[in-house]
Amino acid sequence: xxxxTDKYREEAYTHADLYCIRHSAAHIMxxxxxxxxxxxxxxIGPPIEDRFYYDFALPRxxxxxxxETIEARMRDIIAGDYTFERRVVxxxxxxxxxxxxxxxxxxxEGLKAGQFDENGNPIDDAPEISLYTQDxxxxxxxxxxxxxxxxxxxxxxxxxxxxxxxxxxDENNPMLQRIYGTAWRTAEELEQHxxxxxxxxxxxxxxxxxxxxxxxxxxHVGAGLVLWHPKGSIIRxxxxxxxxxxxxxxxxxxxxxxxxxxxxxxxTSGHLDFYADSMYAPLQMDDGQDYYLxxxxxxxxxxxxxxxTRSYRDLPLRFAERGxxxxxxxxxxxxxxxxxxxxxxxxxxxxxxxxxxxxEIDFALDFxxxxxxxxxxxxxxxxxxxxxxxxxxxxxxxxxxxVALEAALHRAELSYEVDLGGGAFYGPKIDLKVKDTLGREWxxxxxxxxxxLPERFDITYTGEDGHEHRPFMVHRALLGSIERFFGxxxxxxxxxxxxxxxxxxxxxxxxxxxxxxxxxxxxxxxxAAGIRVEVDDSGNRMGYKIRAAQxxxxxxxxxxxxxxxxxxxxxxxxxxxxxxxxxxVEDFIARAVEVIEAKSADL
RNA sequence: GCCAACGUAGCUCAAUUGGCAGAGCAAUCGCUUCGUAAGCGAUAGGUUAUGGGUUCGACUCCCAUCGUUGGCUCCA
Numbered sequence: 001x002x003x004x005t006d007k008y009r010e011e012a013y014t015h016a017d018l019y020c021i022r023h024s025a026a027h028i029m030x031x032x033x034x035x036x037x038x039x040x041x042x043x044i045g046p047p048i049e050d051r052f053y054y055d056f057a058l059p060r061x062x063x064x065x066x067x068e069t070i071e072a073r074m075r076d077i078i079a080g081d082y083t084f085e086r087r088v089v090x091x092x093x094x095x096x097x098x099x100x101x102x103x104x105x106x107x108x109e110g111l112k113a114g115q116f117d118e119n120g121n122p123i124d125d126a127p128e129i130s131l132y133t134q135d136x137x138x139x140x141x142x143x144x145x146x147x148x149x150x151x152x153x154x155x156x157x158x159x160x161x162x163x164x165x166x167x168x169x170d171e172n173n174p175m176l177q178r179i180y181g182t183a184w185r186t187a188e189e190l191e192q193h194x195x196x197x198x199x200x201x202x203x204x205x206x207x208x209x210x211x212x213x214x215x216x217x218x219x220h221v222g223a224g225l226v227l228w229h230p231k232g233s234i235i236r237x238x239x240x241x242x243x244x245x246x247x248x249x250x251x252x253x254x255x256x257x258x259x260x261x262x263x264x265x266x267x268t269s270g271h272l273d274f275y276a277d278s279m280y281a282p283l284q285m286d287d288g289q290d291y292y293l294x295x296x297x298x299x300x301x302x303x304x305x306x307x308x309t310r311s312y313r314d315l316p317l318r319f320a321e322r323g324x325x326x327x328x329x330x331x332x333x334x335x336x337x338x339x340x341x342x343x344x345x346x347x348x349x350x351x352x353x354x355x356x357x358x359x360e361i362d363f364a365l366d367f368x369x370x371x372x373x374x375x376x377x378x379x380x381x382x383x384x385x386x387x388x389x390x391x392x393x394x395x396x397x398x399x400x401x402x403v404a405l406e407a408a409l410h411r412a413e414l415s416y417e418v419d420l421g422g423g424a425f426y427g428p429k430i431d432l433k434v435k436d437t438l439g440r441e442w443x444x445x446x447x448x449x450x451x452x453l454p455e456r457f458d459i460t461y462t463g464e465d466g467h468e469h470r471p472f473m474v475h476r477a478l479l480g481s482i483e484r485f486f487g488x489x490x491x492x493x494x495x496x497x498x499x500x501x502x503x504x505x506x507x508x509x510x511x512x513x514x515x516x517x518x519x520x521x522x523x524x525x526x527x528a529a530g531i532r533v534e535v536d537d538s539g540n541r542m543g544y545k546i547r548a549a550q551x552x553x554x555x556x557x558x559x560x561x562x563x564x565x566x567x568x569x570x571x572x573x574x575x576x577x578x579x580x581x582x583x584x585v586e587d588f589i590a591r592a593v594e595v596i597e598a599k600s601a602d603l
Numbered sequence: 604g605c606c607a608a609c610g611u612a613g614c615u616c617a618a619u620u621g622g623c624a625g626a627g628c629a630a631u632c633g634c635u636u637c638g639u640a641a642g643c644g645a646u647a648g649g650u651u652a653u654g655g656g657u658u659c660g661a662c663u664c665c666c667a668u669c670g671u672u673g674g675c676u677c678c679a
Binding site: 064509543547 | 604605606607608614634635636637638639640641642652653669670671672673674675676677678679
């Protein structure tokens with residue numbers, strides 16, 4: 001279980017040929033853009049995961065047609081078989097070469113001072129300045145490149161999109177135009193990559209949410225505020241029922257707290273100091289008080305803790321709540337269910353003594369994995385974030401907490417990356433991401449120490465020694481937000497939910513109107529067994545009804561005609577297109593109930 | 604918030620240079636009563652996101668607002 005840092009990852013990629021291919025492709029693209037816009041100012045153009053980009057300041061906005069032109073020009077340059085020639089120069093020489101390229105001059109200054117490299121990443125030492133030239137284009141780059149432009153496969157490159165990006169990632173800087181492209185060794189690899197992109201589109205939870213009638217948002221309600229439709233709500237209720245069941249079995253106390261609280265509460269918690277910008281504006285009432293919609297549940301839980309004296313005998317104490325919180329996220333950041341303004345955190349706060357703390361973390365991580373595995377996620381990526389430069393609390397507490405987090409990761413046999421100094425100012429944390437069937441990572445769970453709020457709310461317990469002590473407090477969210485989790489779940493399953501989550505589990509399909517009464521009878525019996533079932537009594541033919549059920553990804557289609565009516569059976573067709581033939585209603589119920597109770601992925 | 608694109612029927616999309624807003628699916632009503640992914644016909648459905656402007660005339664051009672999308676920034 002080796003920790004793998006970002007730096008290590010980047011190193012590994014640097015030496016791979018795809019890194020060279022993409023970086024070289026970026027340079028070729030920059031040359032193509034300069035051919036088209038001789039006055040263009042070029043910024044940076046690094047390879048990134050699966051792709052590359054280059055940023056430009058251009059006299060006008062690029063259009064999708066421009067991308068085609070640029071791509072065609074890139075193929076010409078590739079066909080030209082121009083060598084990538086490396087040259088080491090002094091900073092002054094470099095400055096002379098890039099005299100009319102202000103972004104490059106800034107980078108050269110950075111290289112000279114040893115502040116950041118040619119991609120704008122922070123570095124320690126001043127490296128030598130090397131240039132690469134192909135044909136008419138020269139760029140700053142440490143290397144390596146492919147030998148010649150002809151080493152790029154013209155059938156394995158594609159420009160993907162154009163987007164705005166701030167120079168050096170700082171929103172106070174000018175906005176540049178960024179062209180994203182992708183480059184691979186072979187046309188097959190490119191094809192595969194494009195297929196993955198299409199597959200991601202096919203699984204898009206926003207599209208599926210509409211098709212399956214799961215949820216919507218609405219101009220009249222407000223951006224980032226989700227309406228859960230009946231079918232989406234069924235899934236949510238199943239998620240929540242499972243969540244309740246596990247929490248009940250694991251020593252949690254359930255709590256409920258209000259949606260708003262007085263300004264003084266958020267002053268005490270510090271939220272108004274740090275996060276006022278992303279909180280909804282206050283409700284100003286006649287009592288002279290300002291009330292705020294809650295951006296977090298913690299302050300309320302603090303007050304529940306503080307509502308009486310606590311003994312070490314009470315600890316560990318675990319308050320759990322699915323609390324709906326509101327954050328006024330910047331408009332440009334909203335995205336389907338994944339980034340919204342009103343969402344339900346599956347929150348819990350653990351309070352424990354110093355001695356209990358390591359076990360408490362073990363417990364929290366185990367619990368987390370149990371829950372996520374229950375939803376069919378098997379592949380996890382863990383991230384440990386440690387103490388930043390600015391922090392509150394004692395260094396000893398931080399160190400013990402970090403040790404406990406790391407030990408829990410080892411015990412759970414999770415590989416993880418360490419983000420040194422990446423923790424929040426109030427405590428170190430573990431973030432857990434799940435990988436879906438396409439290998440994409442979804443940030444869901446977090447287990448996070450807090451050395452700030454216990455202090456601010458002055459929470460204590462009476463120890464064995466009769467004195468007051470400060471408990472350790474841990475925030476913990478497993479699914480993160482129910483909305484975001486739902487989005488991830490939709491995409492993970494591509495809307496083809498396991499039976500226990502499927503909004504409609506069985507569709508009874510009468511072949512003609514004569515069979516509707518029997519279909520209703522079947523429905524009644526299935527319903528009594530707790531199966532979510534509907535009868536398709538539309539005037540359509542059987543084939544049409546099957547198609548309709550198939551499109552709604554309903555797991556079981558129960559066809560009933562004369563034969564079934566006489567025998568008291570149903571003809572079972574699965575959404576996998578497998579035909580199980582006729583079986584008695586009791587047999588079907590037994591099978592379905594077993595699958596549902598086991599939360600099985602199979603039908 | 605920033606850059607860019609977009610917003611037409613419940614859904615997916617058309618509509619020539621500014622000149623009568625249309626199709627498929629879904630819905631409704633008929634006909635059909637059918638054996639494992641779309642039977643036939645008819646009807647209805649619109650202040651073209653909202654508000655303003657230019658014009659004889661605006662879905663089309665301009666401005667503002669709201670929303671969506673791709674990114675950037677942010678994400679307690």
